[in-house]
Amino acid sequence: MGLGPLEIGLIILAILLLFGYKKLPDASRSLGRSLRIFKGEMKGMKDDDVRAKDAATTTPVRGEIVAPASSPSDDLNIRLQEEARTAELRAAELRARADQARAADGSR
Known part of the structure; x- marks a missing residue:
């Protein structure tokens, strides 16, 4: 059919x-x-x-230290956490600059 x-x-x-x-x-x-x-x-x-x-x-050689295998999602989480930390630092830096600019404008 x-x-x-x-x-x-x-x-x-x-x-x-x-x-x-x-x-x-x-x-x-x-x-x-x-x-x-x-x-x-x-x-x-x-x-x-x-x-x-x-x-x-794979078995490690005697005395060899083996790091745990990381999955792609673990790598992605680590990268995202690093990017979040970088963004937070950048935001704090920009806030500090804005505060300095306000203080400089206020003193004029």
Whole structure:
């Protein structure tokens, strides 16, 4: 029980009526991009799984200190915390400059 040529033609006609012939290339292009992104993410997840298995199966040499394996989410959290600290320091610096400018304007 497959799709015959009549059913395929009706499906194509319905798609053309819904989207119009002008927007169809844009819709197909964005669908292709979405699929490419999805495939890339799936490949990344598989690579992460392989790395995690490799890290778990490697045994340290006697006396060697092994750091715990960090996951990409741990790296992201650390980077975000560093960016937050940097932003807080920058905001404090700007507040201090603004206070100095107000004090200088008040003394004039």
